[in-house]
């Protein structure tokens with residue numbers, strides 16, 4: 001082995017770098033479960049309360065005007081690209097978790113029977129899956145900060161259909177053995193965090209005349225990011241060194257797939273140059289609030 005190798009490995013603090021030693025992973029899973037229970041409350045009661053107190057857009061005093069019919073046309077099929085960046089951000093919010101939520105729903109149906117024996121990982125998996133429904137509500141709920149040309153609060157009613165590459169990925173995951181399943185999920189969670197973090201940074205220059213709307217959208221992404229870092233941790237604890245290497249190799253492809261699934265991200269500037277940042281992307285890349293509040297190991 002090259003004399004520098006251990007040092008280089010030690011320096012790999014990306015999400016695909018080494019986890020704490022395997023014998024600790026069972027107790028870390030226990031810690032994560034307790035953290036999830038405290039964050040969400042029994043039956044997600046704490047979470048529901050926070051949705052009402054912090055994320056009810058109908059109570060927001062400001063809202064931004066958009067062409068509601070055009071938003072819904074673009075939600076179903078993104079063709080009209082000559083729209084303001086704020087409208088693109090709203091569309092990205094509506095679509096970015098739709099793929100993950102759809103995928104999780106499909107996988108839950110197919111894999112329920114195949115799930116490993118009841119145990120702490122299965123219990124954690126159930127809570128993690130439950131968190132996805134909140135992500136969709138948080139992100140699609142941002143539409144409540146917009147009104148259409150008649151002055152009515154915007155409702156996203158267009159039909160979203162899973163794009164072909166996502167159907168292929170989920171079809172593969174559904175039948176994948178556990179040794180491949182968790183590395184693929186790890187790659188998907190890291191790619192998701194990368195895209196959410198990128199969108200969060202992109203928001204900072206948007207909504208110059210409606211800062212309250214921008215702050216609410218930032219808070220929604222921050223809430224999602226805190227959960228997703230936990231999801232990364234969960235999958236990290238379930239894969240070994242080979243699994244992390246597979247996940248690392250797959251993650252740029254999954255970000256490319258996200259560009260196909262959410263073309264609004266491309267229109268907002270998520271290009272090849274931006275995606276190259278993925279190779280050094282780590283916990284330290286994330287906003288301080290996310291690092292402070294998330295569960296990471």
Ligand SMILES: [Fe+2]
Pocket residue numbers: 097100132135224228
């Ligand atoms: Fe999510």
Ligand SMILES: [Fe+2]
Pocket residue numbers: 189192228231
């Ligand atoms: Fe997730």
